[in-house]
Amino acid sequence: xxxxxxxxxxxxxxxxxxxxxxxxxxxxxxxxxxxxxxxxxxxxxxxxxxxxxxxxxxxxxxxxxxxxxxxxxxxxxxxxxxxxxxxxxxxxxxxxxxxxxxxxxxxxxxxxxxxxxxxxxxxxxxxxxxxxxxxxxxxxxxxxxxxxxxxxxxxxxxxxxxxxxxxxxxxxxxxxxxxxxxxxxxxxxxxxxxxxxxxxxxxxxxxxxxxxxxxxxxxxxxxxxxxxxxxxxxxxxxxxxxxx
Amino acid sequence: xxxxxxxxxxxxxxxxxxxxxxxxxxxxxxxxxxxxxxxxxxxxxxxxxxxxxxxxxxxxxxxxxxxxxxxxxxxxxxxxxxxxxxxxxxxxxxxxxxxxxxxxxxxxxxxxxxxxxxxxxxxxxxxxxxxxxxxxxxxxxxxxxxxxxxxxxxxxxxxxxxxxxxxxxxxxxxxxxxxxxxxxxxxxxxxxxxxxxxxxxxxxxxxxxxxxxxxxxxxxxxxxxxxxxxxxxxxxxxxxxxxxxxxxxxxxxxxxxxxxxxxxxxxxxxxxxxxxxxxxxxxxxxxxxxxxxxxxxxxxxxxxxxxxxxxxxxxxxxxxxxxxxxxxxxxxxxxxxxxxxxxxxxxxxxxxxxxxxxxxxxxxxxxxxxxxxxxxxxxxxxxxxxxxxxxxxxxxxxxxxxxxxxxxxxxxxxxxxxxxxxxxxxxxxxxxxxxxxxxxxxxxxxxxxxxxxxxxx
Numbered sequence: 059x060x061x062x063x064x065x066x067x068x069x070x071x072x073x074x075x076x077x078x079x080x081x082x083x084x085x086x087x088x089x090x091x092x093x094x095x096x097x098x099x100x101x102x103x104x105x106x107x108x109x110x111x112x113x114x115x116x117x118x119x120x121x122x123x124x125x126x127x128x129x130x131x132x133x134x135x136x137x138x139x140x141x142x143x144x145x146x147x148x149x150x151x152x153x154x155x156x157x158x159x160x161x162x163x164x165x166x167x168x169x170x171x172x173x174x175x176x177x178x179x180x181x182x183x184x185x186x187x188x189x190x191x192x193x194x195x196x197x198x199x200x201x202x203x204x205x206x207x208x209x210x211x212x213x214x215x216x217x218x219x220x221x222x223x224x225x226x227x228x229x230x231x232x233x234x235x236x237x238x239x240x241x242x243x244x245x246x247x248x249x250x251x252x253x254x255x256x257x258x259x260x261x262x263x264x265x266x267x268x269x270x271x272x273x274x275x276x277x278x279x280x281x282x283x284x285x286x287x288x289x290x291x292x293x294x295x296x297x298x299x300x301x302x
Numbered sequence: 303x304x305x306x307x308x309x310x311x312x313x314x315x316x317x318x319x320x321x322x323x324x325x326x327x328x329x330x331x332x333x334x335x336x337x338x339x340x341x342x343x344x345x346x347x348x349x350x351x352x353x354x355x356x357x358x359x360x361x362x363x364x365x366x367x368x369x370x371x372x373x374x375x376x377x378x379x380x381x382x383x384x385x386x387x388x389x390x391x392x393x394x395x396x397x398x399x400x401x402x403x404x405x406x407x408x409x410x411x412x413x414x415x416x417x418x419x420x421x422x423x424x425x426x427x428x429x430x431x432x433x434x435x436x437x438x439x440x441x442x443x444x445x446x447x448x449x450x451x452x453x454x455x456x457x458x459x460x461x462x463x464x465x466x467x468x469x470x471x472x473x474x475x476x477x478x479x480x481x482x483x484x485x486x487x488x489x490x491x492x493x494x495x496x497x498x499x500x501x502x503x504x505x506x507x508x509x510x511x512x513x514x515x516x517x518x519x520x521x522x523x524x525x526x527x528x529x530x531x532x533x534x535x536x537x538x539x540x541x542x543x544x545x546x547x548x549x550x551x552x553x554x555x556x557x558x559x560x561x562x563x564x565x566x567x568x569x570x571x572x573x574x575x576x577x578x579x580x581x582x583x584x585x586x587x588x589x590x591x592x593x594x595x596x597x598x599x600x601x602x603x604x605x606x607x608x609x610x611x612x613x614x615x616x617x618x619x620x621x622x623x624x625x626x627x628x629x630x631x632x633x634x635x636x637x638x639x640x641x642x643x644x645x646x647x648x649x650x651x652x653x654x655x656x657x658x659x660x661x662x663x664x665x666x667x668x669x670x671x672x673x674x675x676x677x678x679x680x681x682x683x684x685x686x687x688x689x690x691x692x693x694x695x696x697x698x699x700x701x702x703x704x705x706x707x708x709x710x711x712x713x714x715x716x717x718x719x720x721x722x723x724x725x726x727x728x729x730x731x732x733x734x735x736x737x738x739x740x741x742x743x744x745x746x747x748x749x750x751x752x753x754x755x756x757x758x759x
Contacts, residue, residue: 124693151537152450154445156443173426178534180363181363182539185690186695189362190425214354214355215425285539
């Protein structure tokens with residue numbers, strides 16, 4: 059009889075893993091490598107210019123540019139925005155079909171098969187992290203073979219959003235205890251692609267992980283903390299050392 | 303003006319059963335026109351299902367637009383039924399008699415129209431049964447009861463069921479009359495529907511009791527349906543939706559648009575079905591006075607909503623209200639909404655000559671509903687356009703022709719269903735009219751005789 063690994067119960071895993079991300083805005087150059095990496099990893103449809111003009115571009119992560127200060131003391135700032143995987147996620151209770159729910163590893167997951175497309179989650183997400191498939195996604199013929207076989211291609215009529223590359227998490231942690239998963243042994247596509255290492259991914263339940271250590275950073279903040287959504291994604295504030 | 307020609311029972315039967323027993327030419331023409339419009343709309347909806355929601359004007363972050371506006375609008379219209387038939391019945395307002403059935407029937411059809419909207423609006427309508435019915439027993443996934451979108455179908459189907467029961471109980475005596483006046487297969491169909499009604503005292507007692515009981519049971523629905531619909535918004539995190547005043551504000555707004563729709567319907571019915579002997583100036587006058595009160599209560603709650611938003615001095619709330627009230631083209635819509643649903647009609651209804659003029663009342667009641675559609679639109683869309691302080695997520699929304707067609711299609715659908723209903727059932731309850739005539743007496747006041755209701759002898 060083949061050896062069977064004992065299936066891990068939900069509570070086991072919730073004690074074992076709590077995935078989190080820290081984004082250091084001081085290091086972000088706004089190069090959008092994360093956007094490209096995410097798009098190819100997660101089979102995100104190709105957004106043509108018209109998609110942006112129509113406001114229907116599908117993006118799991120986007121780099122937003124905004125201005126700080128008044129001319130001439132003005133600075134361009136960048137902030138990569140992705141699903142914040144809120145612990146108290148506003149998108150979850152409004153879904154009538156449990157298409158979006160919180161899993162035991164601190165991730166806010168989207169089940170495409172359940173989604174009927176009420177788009178209430180999209181309305182209720184203050185981070186604009188959710189995209190809706192208005193049309194059936196189409197890839198050019200020569201790009202069909204680059205689709206990631208681990209990730210579902212979403213049909214029209216469903217919501218989608220960042221999964222923190224749940225397929226990579228599954229591959230790397232399947233039937234493993236936290237001790238078998240060293241910190242930094244795998245990363246979501248955006249983290250892996252970031253040339254300035256502005257993004258850090260890891261297990262918050264592991265006190266030695268990089269993300270755990272960054273929790274004490276004095277620059278740490280959550281976006282829209284006042285809303286009480288308790289995001290798992292954290293940002294480190296950009297600080298100008300030589301007088302802004 | 304006070305002296306009415308009393309009609310005999312035979313005259314009442316003959317005049318109210320006119321369209322049921324014969325088919326006038328205008329009915330066929332109207333039926334064909336509305337039928338074509340409804341069929342065309344069904345075709346457009348089918349095309350949209352085939353193409354995807356890309357054919358609408360929806361975009362990020364304005365995920366809800368005309369369809370949800372229309373959903374709220376029709377649920378609002380449906381409040382006429384419970385207002386007219388339950389509340390006015392329990393408060394023994396005699397002038398309700400000619401309008402109870404039309405109002406209740408409109409309620410049923412308005413609810414049906416509103417129920418099509420979430421279906422049309424969903425990304426994958428063929429999967430919507432996941433949401434409404436927990437049919438997938440094997441998988442153990444049930445609808446999430448925390449979601450207001452689960453409360454909605456429960457509230458609306460409750461209201462729909464009770465409204466259908468209401469219409470049906472009130473129909474039974476009239477069905478028996480039609481049964482006795484028709485022949486062939488029609489006689490058997492009406493016979494089955496009339497449930498063996500012979501009009502004996504016991505049957506009348508049960509029927510009367512059922513009416514009162516249903517009125518009382520439907521009262522909680524009066525408060526709950528639009529409250530629950532308003533919670534679609536108040537439960538969310540969107541600025542200017544996330545307010546506690548929404549439930550009463552929506553309920554009163556619904557009564558305003560519903561009762562206005564009843565006025566429109568009564569006047570159109572009176573003209574088309576030649577019901578001059580049944581729908582009088584006094585009835586419309588009474589409805590208009592009711593409307594003044596309702597409109598003022600609604601306006602009070604509207605200002606309360608605005609004051610709550612400004613009182614907090616929360617930046618995002620103020621941004622949304624600023625967009626609604628001061629930035630064109632939204633400010634234009636706001637102006638039209640404010641004038642149409644309050645300023646123009648209420649100031650006109652203050653005049654007795656307007657309240658007693660069918661033409662004026664027809665147009666003012668239509669204005670109210672145009673305004674109320676805009677009100678719902680202005681609640682939904684500008685809030686989503688300015689959802690967060692990140693200016694880079696600001697967006698706008700323009701409904702596409704497809705959405706306009708579907709909106710007009712639902713209006714045609716409700717008219718069509720009412721028209722079909724009127725072919726098979728009288729729009730004014732015969733027995734209510736006869737009862738009203740029995741109770742009516744003339745009381746001498748000074749030198750004149752005025753009509754009065756005699757409830758106890």
